[in-house]
Amino acid sequence: MKKFFTKIIVFPIFFLANPVFAQDEPPTLEGNIGPIVDKITGYLFPVAVLISLVFVVMGGYMWIISGGDPSRVKQAQGTLTWAILGLVIVLVIFGILRIVINFLS
Numbered sequence: 001m002k003k004f005f006t007k008i009i010v011f012p013i014f015f016l017a018n019p020v021f022a023q024d025e026p027p028t029l030e031g032n033i034g035p036i037v038d039k040i041t042g043y044l045f046p047v048a049v050l051i052s053l054v055f056v057v058m059g060g061y062m063w064i065i066s067g068g069d070p071s072r073v074k075q076a077q078g079t080l081t082w083a084i085l086g087l088v089i090v091l092v093i094f095g096i097l098r099i100v101i102n103f104l105s
């Protein structure tokens with residue numbers, strides 16, 4: 001349990017301390033929030049898509065090496081189903097964010 005909380009607390013600190021986020025001026029919420037959301041989604045969206053595609057490939061590989069074993073085929077189908085569902089959810093969230101930001105701007 002302690003490792004779980006350590007990962008939740010320590011990972012964001014190191015992630016946000018990344019030099020990619022270093023700027024001359026810190027972003028403010030006084031003006032437009034669109035550029036801030038664009039920057040965040042510009043980093044997170046490709047990572048989410050890449051992870052989803054890795055799981056799709058992994059599920060396909062699991063299916064190929066299953067050798068017709070019904071339990072392994074079912075496991076591979078589950079991996080593919082959840083990977084594709086995750087990709088769809090990421091795309092829907094990205095689309096909703098675009099709509100909301102365009103509406104608010």
